[in-house]
Amino acid sequence: MRIRCPYCGERSNDEFTVLGDADALMARPSGDDAAAFYDYAYLRTNPAGQHRELWYHSAGCRRWLVVTRDTRTHIIADVALASTRGDGEAA
Amino acid sequence: MKYSIFAVLREGLRGGKGWTPAWREPEPKAHYDAVIVGGGGHGLATAYYLAKEHGLTNVAVVEKGYIGSGNVGRNTTIIRSNYLLPDNTHFYEWSMKLWEGLEQDFNYNAMVSQRGVLNLYHSDAQRDAYVRRGNAMRLAGVDAELLDADGVRSMAPFLDFNNARFPIQGGLLQRRGGTVRHDAVAWGFARGADSRGVDILQNTEVTGIRVETGRAVGVETTRGFIRAGKIGLACAGNSSRVAAMAGLRLPIESHVLQAFVSEGIKPAIDQVITFGAGHFYISQSDKGGLVYGGDIDGYNSYAQRGNLYIIEDVHEAGMALWPAIGRLRMLRHWGGVMDMSMDGSPIIDKTPIDGLYLNCGWCYGGFKATPASGWCFAHTIARDAPHELNAGFRLDRFASGRLIDEKGAGAQPNLH
Ligand SMILES: Cc1cc2nc3c(=O)[nH]c(=O)nc-3n(C[C@H](O)[C@H](O)[C@H](O)COP(=O)(O)OP(=O)(O)OC[C@H]3O[C@@H](n4cnc5c(N)ncnc54)[C@H](O)[C@@H]3O)c2cc1C
Numbered sequence: 001m002r003i004r005c006p007y008c009g010e011r012s013n014d015e016f017t018v019l020g021d022a023d024a025l026m027a028r029p030s031g032d033d034a035a036a037f038y039d040y041a042y043l044r045t046n047p048a049g050q051h052r053e054l055w056y057h058s059a060g061c062r063r064w065l066v067v068t069r070d071t072r073t074h075i076i077a078d079v080a081l082a083s084t085r086g087d088g089e090a091a
Numbered sequence: 092m093k094y095s096i097f098a099v100l101r102e103g104l105r106g107g108k109g110w111t112p113a114w115r116e117p118e119p120k121a122h123y124d125a126v127i128v129g130g131g132g133h134g135l136a137t138a139y140y141l142a143k144e145h146g147l148t149n150v151a152v153v154e155k156g157y158i159g160s161g162n163v164g165r166n167t168t169i170i171r172s173n174y175l176l177p178d179n180t181h182f183y184e185w186s187m188k189l190w191e192g193l194e195q196d197f198n199y200n201a202m203v204s205q206r207g208v209l210n211l212y213h214s215d216a217q218r219d220a221y222v223r224r225g226n227a228m229r230l231a232g233v234d235a236e237l238l239d240a241d242g243v244r245s246m247a248p249f250l251d252f253n254n255a256r257f258p259i260q261g262g263l264l265q266r267r268g269g270t271v272r273h274d275a276v277a278w279g280f281a282r283g284a285d286s287r288g289v290d291i292l293q294n295t296e297v298t299g300i301r302v303e304t305g306r307a308v309g310v311e312t313t314r315g316f317i318r319a320g321k322i323g324l325a326c327a328g329n330s331s332r333v334a335a336m337a338g339l340r341l342p343i344e345s346h347v348l349q350a351f352v353s354e355g356i357k358p359a360i361d362q363v364i365t366f367g368a369g370h371f372y373i374s375q376s377d378k379g380g381l382v383y384g385g386d387i388d389g390y391n392s393y394a395q396r397g398n399l400y401i402i403e404d405v406h407e408a409g410m411a412l413w414p415a416i417g418r419l420r421m422l423r424h425w426g427g428v429m430d431m432s433m434d435g436s437p438i439i440d441k442t443p444i445d446g447l448y449l450n451c452g453w454c455y456g457g458f459k460a461t462p463a464s465g466w467c468f469a470h471t472i473a474r475d476a477p478h479e480l481n482a483g484f485r486l487d488r489f490a491s492g493r494l495i496d497e498k499g500a501g502a503q504p505n506l507h
Contacts, residue, residue, distance in 0.1 A: 001398055014400035018390045018505065020344065034490075041502050042342040042433045042489040046331035048393040071345070072393045 001074050006081055007061040015059040021045065022052040022066045026082070048072055054082060094198050113278060114285035119292050119314050123151045125472060126310055126319035128297045128333055130154025132163035132273075132458065133450055134325035135280035136465020137472070138289045139197065144466070145473035148288035151319075152281075153312060155296035159277035162327050163458065165395075165427035167350050167384050169363050169374065170459035171208040171268035172233050175224045178483030178495050179436060180231040185480055186463030187233075187267060193462055199279030201271050202377070207362040208268030211243065211250075211412075213257040217367055221263040228265070236264045247364060251414050257368035270363060270374055276461055300337040300447070307337060307447040323448040323472050325464075328393070328428030330451035337444055341451065342433040342489045344504040346387045347426040348455045349397035351405065353419040355379030364412070371408035373416075380422060383409060387429070387455060389505045397426040429455055434488075435507030436495035439467050439481040448472050449486060454507055 001013040019025060021044050029036035048071055055065045064082035069075070092098065092111055102109050125141060127134045130152045141147040152158075170190055172183035194201050212218045218237075225235035239261040240252060252259045281291055292314070299311030300322065309318040326333045328345045356379050365372040373383040385405035388397050402424065410417055432438065432452030437460065442449050450468045453460060467481035477484075483495055489502075500506040 012400065013390075013398065020391070020503070020505070038490045039340075043340040044331070044342070044344050045335075045340060046344050046391065048329075048332055048345075051391055053391065069390075071391045074392070074394060074398075 001076075003055060003065070003067060003076060004079050005057050005060055005063075005065065006079060007063060008057065011057070011060060015057060016055045017058045019054040019056065022054045022082070025054055050077065094200075113282040114291050116293070117290045119151065119295065119312070119317055120290065122318040123290070124149040124320040125323065126150070126317055126321075127152045127323045127325055128310065129161070129325040129327065129329075130158040130277075130281070130291060130293065131161040131325060131327055132276050132280065132461035133327070133453070133464045133468065134323075135277055135284060135291075136461050137323055137325060137450070137468045138284040138291075138465075139280045139287075140466045140469035141473060142284055142287035142289055145469060147473055150284075150288075151290040151292055151317065152284065153292050153295050153297055153310065153317070155294070157293050158281050158291060159274050162427040162429060163277045163461070164274050165350065165425060166273055166458040167372070167374070167382050168270040168273045168458065169208065169268070169372065170271055171265055171363075172459070173208065173210070173224065173228055173235065173263065173265045173268065174497060175227050176495055176497055177231065179497065180228060180233060182463055182467070182480050182484070183459065184231060184233050185466070186460050189462035189466060190271065191267075193279070197279045197283035199275060199282060201275040201279050203269070203271045205267050205269040206374070207264060207266045208365070209238070209243065209246065209262045209264045209362050210365045211259050211262045211367040213260055213368045215260075218260060225263050234265055234267050236266070238262045238264055246362060247360065249359070249415055250364070250412060254411055257411060268363065271458075273458060280465070297333060297336070300333075302337055302444055302447075306445040319446075321446050321448065321472050323450060323468060325450040325468065327430050327451065327453060327457065330430045330449075334449065334451075337442070337447055339442060339444070343430050343452060344391050345393055345428050346389070346431045346505060347392040347394060347397050348384065348387045348429055349401055349405070349424055349426045350382065350384045351402075351424040352376070352422050353381040353416070354422050356381070356419065366408050366412040369404075369408035369411065371405060371412060373409065373413070381416065381419065387431070387505060388426075393428055395426050395428055397424070429453065429457075431504035431507060433502045433504060434494040434496040435498055435500065437464070437484050438486050439464065439471060439484045440477060440486040441471065441475070442486060
C-alpha cells in the first residue's frame with residue numbers, strides 16, 4: 001500500500017503510523033460528558049468500505065493526514081492534511 | 092454414525108461405502124428457538140453446547156459461506172492458557188480443560204497436541220514480567236515453568252542464543268499448551284451439533300436483524316426471513332457489520348492478521364516457540380511445514396489478505412530467532428479479518444436489545460478460546476445471564492471502566 005503524502009509524495013505505508021477512524025478521533029468531546037466521551041474513546045463504526053482515517057507520517061514530514069481508503073480493497077481515494085480542517089486545529 | 096477404530100476397519104473392508112456425510116444440508120425452517128449467526132468455531136461450538144448442555148436442539152447456525160471459511164480455518168492453531176489477568180486466566184484455563192477432553196466428547200479427531208508453548212525472554216525486565224505471569228497462572232491452578240537459557244537450549248538448541256541484540260535468557264513454558272487441527276474443530280463441532288438436531292445452514296448470509304419493540308425476533312437472510320426466539324452473533328471479523336444491522340456500534344475494529352507456511356521439512360521443532368523481542372511465533376505442522384506469524388498489519392481491513400511490509404517484518408524476526416530458516420522457502424501465506432477489541436479481551440454478553448446476544452472481540456487469539464467461548468455463550472443464551480467464567484467479558488465494561496487490558500495498551504486496537 002502506498003500513500004500520497006501532500007508534502008512528500010507517494011511513499012510506502014510503513015513510513016506511516018496509523019491511529020484510526022478520523023471522524024471519531026477528531027471530534028473530541030469535553031471531558032464532563034461521560035456518555036459522549038465513552039463514544040469517542042471506545043465506539044467505532046468500523047465500516048467495510050470507505051473509511052476516513054488518521055495516519056501520521058512518522059518517517060517523513062511528521063504531519064497528520066486524513067486518508068480516505070476502502071477497507072475492502074485498500075484503494076485510497078483521497079489524502080489531505082488533518083490540520084486544514086475548518087477550525088484550523090491539528091488533531 | 093460413531094467414529095471408532097472398528098468403524099474404520101469395517102468401512103475399510105466394505106470399500107468405504109457406509110460412510111455418511113458428517114452433517115446434513117437442511118432447508119431453513121421458518122422458526123428456531125435460537126439462531127446463531129456465523130458458522131466459525133465459536134458459532135458451531137455455541138450450537139453444540141446449546142444442544143448438549145442445555146437441551147436446546149431447535150437451533151440453526153447461519154453461515155454466509157461454508158463453515159470453516161473464516162478465521163477458524165485460517166489461524167495458526169495455537170492453544171494455551173498463559174494469561175495474567177484473572178478473568179482471562181480462568182476462562183482460558185477452562186478452555187484448555189475442554190480441549191483436553193474434546194475429542195472423546197464430540198467423537199472427532201481434532202489432533203489436539205499438547206506439545207508445549209514456550210515464550211522466550213531476552214532481558215531481566217522481561218524475565219520479571221514472566222515470573223509474575225507464571226506466578227499468577229500457578230495461583231490460578233494453571234501449569235507454568237520458568238526456564239533459564241540452558242533449559243531452553245535443551246529443548247531447542249537451534250535458536251540464536253547469542254544474538255547480539257536479543258540474546259535468549261530463558262523462557263516461560265506451559266507444557267499443556269500446544270496446537271489443534273483447526274478445520275477439524277469446525278467439523279467436529281458441526282457434526283456434534285448436527286447429530287443433536289441443529290441445522291447448519293451454509294451459504295446463507297444474514298442481511299438484517301428484525302427488532303420489534305426492543306426485542307430481536309428474527310434474521311433476514313439470503314434464503315428468506317427466519318424467526319428466532321433468541322439470536323446469538325458470533326461473526327468474528329464481521330461483528331461490527333452484523334451488529335450494525337440491529338443498530339449497535341461496537342468497541343471493535345476489524346484488522347487483518349497474516350499467517351505463513353514454509354515448505355515441508357523433517358521434524359525440527361517440537362513446541363510452539365514465541366520470540367520475546369519482536370512479534371514472531373513458530374511451530375511445525377504434521378505435514379512438516381513451519382507455521383508462523385507475527386503482528387497484525389495495523390490498519391482497519393476487511394480484505395482477507397495482508398501487506399508486504401508485514402511479510403518482511405515477520406521474516407526479520409524469524410531470522411533473529413532461528414537463523415537456519417533463511418534456507419527455507421515460504422510456501423503459502425494468507426490473511427484473516429479479526430475483531431480487535433478496545434482492551435484486547437473478548438465480549439460474551441447480552442446486548443441492550445432483548446433476545447440478542449453478542450460474542451466478539453477475539454483479536455488474534457480466539458482459536459484457543461473456541462470450546463470455552465461456545466460453552467459460555469451457550470450458557471449466556473440459554474439462561475439469559477452470563478456464566479461466572481464470562482461475567483467479566485461484558486459489553487458495558489468500556490463504559491464502566493472495568494477493562495481487561497493484558498498489555499495495558501489502552502483503547503488502541505492495533506496495539507493489543
Ligand atoms: C492468521 C491468523 C492466525 C491466528 N492464530 C491464532 C492462534 O494461533 N491461536 C488462537 O487462539 N487464535 C488465533 N487466531 C484467531 C482466531 O482464528 C479467531 O479469533 C477465531 O477463529 C474467531 O472465531 P471464529 O472461529 O468463530 O471465527 P470465524 O471462523 O471467522 O467465524 C465467523 C463466521 O461468521 C460468518 N459471517 C460473517 N458475517 C456473516 C453474516 N452476515 N451472515 C452469516 N455469517 C456471517 C463468517 O463467514 C465466518 O465464517 C488467528 C487468526 C488469524 C487470522
